[in-house]
Amino acid sequence: MVRIIVLGAAAAVLLPAGSAAAQSVGGATPAQAAPQGQPLGGPVIPGVCLLSREAIFANAAVGKAASARLNELTQAAQREVDAQRTPLETETRALEGQPDNAQTRQRRDQLAQRWQTLRALAAHNSQEIEATRVKAMGRIAGEAQPLIAQVYGQKKCGLLLDRSTVLGGNFANDLTADTVKALDARIQTITFERERLPQQAAAPAAPRKP
Template identity: 35%
Template sequence: MKLFAIGAFALASLAAGSAAAQAAAPTNPGPVLPGVCVFHNERLLAQSTAGQSVQAGMQRLVTEVQGELAPYGASLQTEAQALQQGGQAADPDGSRMRAWQARAQEAQQLEQRRQAELQYTQQMQVRTIAQSADPILVAVYQERGCGLLLDRSAVYISNPAMDVTDIVIQRLNTALPSISFNRLEVPAQQQQ
């Protein structure tokens, strides 16, 4: 059984922007373009206290799920070895093998359900951050007199003076210092 590439993905996707944000900047970034602002959502998710609490919470949930699934994998592996070593004599009518296959399928379905729950939980927590950050971003947009707000992921290099990410992170840290959550079940209508 594969044990969670989702864990690595969940953490990497939240922190992906931090490496890109630290790329070498030019010594002369060019002029500040009035009315043009840049915002880096990935950096908000990676550096805000709420984003960091989501990263920590997701790591906790991944560890819990791995702990829940590990006994299934160990049991299935032990039974598979016993069947293999015992050969035909250990399972003359094939009933043990059929039972093992049924348990393996159940374990796989459980793992898939848990992966879906982790993905859904992460989506809901990121949505919570976005809902809290949106009014802050709109306020900063208006305060800075932005006429155009560009997503940093679509901009290769920009003058750092046009970047509003730091002020949005500061205000979000005040408005939403952390998020506490548990694993969420995927609603039935989204499971299909």
């Protein structure tokens, strides 16, 4: 899941979504797109075929386009958090070393509440980005499903296995590459906007002890 996280009162907001793994709409990196086991060879088993949905999402043109768009939306969501984080960090540093009196404690309590609100915003943005990813992946899966069935029939398959669960063997009946080729011929790109979810109010911060 894509996460936009506020670690603490004076900590930076981290965005694991900037990594290669999070940028893939299917949640798979190119390394994960390859068969998990070594191709040990052996005879082709008639009717037994393999498929990697993760590799389809990672390698098809529409999957790459969706990942690029998702990355744009994730960066925009991060900027929303960063815009509020920077002034909070400035105020937090300004309070360091201040005398411990009633006025300072009140300012710290108010600042703690604002940090909590920011953490709620970061969590909410993460949920919206994840909902966006799931919806986009579902659309691509819908486009790919009839093509998978078509290639499945062409190869005269009688059983289809998830390639990631296969430890080794003969991968001659792997339908992934043919499915990617067919999907590229069917659709090249996809457009979508960020999903919007109801905003939940942040719980009030616990007051500091005098």
